[in-house]
Amino acid sequence: MQRRASLLSYPPAAPDEIFLSVPDETAKTSVRRRISASYSAPALAPSLALFAALLMPTGAGAAEHAAHEASQRPPRCTRAIALGNETALRVHNRSRDDLREFYWAYTARLQERAPAGAVLGPAHDRHAALPWLAHADSLAQARLEDEAPIAEVARARVVDLLNPDLLRALDRQLKRLTPEQLTLLLRANAPTLRAHVWLWLATTRAGGCALASLELDFIEDALAERSLVVEHGEEVLLRPVADYVLAARARAVAGPPGSLDALLERLALTPSDASSNRVHPLTRATAHAMLIRRGQLASVEPGLAHPYPAVRAAVALALMDAAPGSEHEQLGAPPAIVELAAHDPSDRVTETLVGRLLADSPAIDGVPQPQGALAESDDPRILETIARWQGRGDPLAPLPKPRPRTPPAVAAQASGDPSPTTTEAATEAATEAATEAKKLAEDEPLPGIFDNGAS
Secondary structure: OHHHHHHOOOOOOOHHHHHHOOOOHHHHHHHHHHHHHHOOHHHHHHHHHHHHHHHOOOOHHHHHHHHHHHHHOOOOOOHHHHHOOHHHHHHHHHHHHOOHHHHHHHHHHHHHOOOOOOOEOOEOOOOOOOOOEOHHHHHHHHOOOOOHHHHHHHHOOEEEOOOHHHHHHHHHHHOOOOHHHHHHHOOEOOHHHHHHHHHHHHHOHHHHHHHOOOOHHHHHHOOOOOOEEEEEOOOEEEEEHHHHHHHHHHHOOOOOOOHHHHHHHHHHHOOOOOOOOOOOHHHHHHHHHHHHHOOOOOOHHHHHOOOOHHHHHHHHHHHHOOOOOOOOOHHHOHHHHHHHHHHOOOHHHHHHHHHHHHHOOOEEOOEEOOOHHHHHOOOHHHHHHHHHHOOOOOOOOOOOOOOOOOOHHHHOOOOOOOOHHHHHHHHHHHHHHHHHHHHHHOOOOOOOOEOOOOO
């Protein structure tokens, strides 16, 4: 019994050594039960607590250790962080959706230029001054546990919003990633992958939590590119990847107060050259409209005079949503909008503005009936546009040309004929605007927009 009693004392670290010295099965069973009880959590808790206490730093070391541990833990994602700036995101969505006709026209124009049998696909803007990675390298550096689903999205030709199974699977994959891994994916030269990740950051709860961990400068820098993707939703549309980036930036709550408005002003008002503001014109139009809907007046005048039709339409539509009593309420009143529609040289702008006015008017047997300033207008351009919205006339024929309008600089003359200098300056400005409008309207597709690489 002396031998057996010594074995039943506090067991050593290796239970198998005990079993080797026990002669019979009965003794083995008894010892096994006692050892199991000795190694249970309640039995070991005092010893483990003492061991942890001995290792724990004290005094200043304890505070430093606690701070280090806190820095290593991911920030707790509260409901407010997960939701983000919902108001700004709604403003973005409204401003972008207002331009549906322009997205559709842009897609149709590029499709018309496609070689026979070609299908629209994503196009990567390799000229953007961003630190791109080959998508295979970005996946390798991200060290994903399961990279197959992400690689499949990188190879996809469309952003498929009608495939909920794909979106749920992608959500399960992305919510496991660290901010560093997400950043690597967002640097991949695969526009469809980037669009999916930015969309996830802008629209999901887990994406909202991840968005709070990304560097604000990284998000804003990602706007300076013109890559395109094909979005399958209610319609098939070409959409700039920057659209998804801007939605994510609108949702982000990072940055000092006013940082979002400062970004929108840079996007809207900085001249559109490759070195300072390489932003797609449709994304720029959305930024103009967001500024106005957020109560900023800086982009109203330059927006209404902008050479790109989508910008002029976006600004006018945003003015129509102005709150009663606001500083620019009169600019969005029906008489002012009818005036803008009558004199805008773009048929699509005229049709869009008149369509919005008719949408707010009553209908008889499904036919919209003009009211107020729209009904009182005798402008042939306006009358023809109303007829088209009512189902009459040829929708493919050009509208009547706008009536001549006196340039503001000439109208400001107190009396007499305008000076030659003033007239020359106004004519030069109008010519320059028309040239820039033509250049932007013919915005050539990037190489690779079609599946055979044609442009």
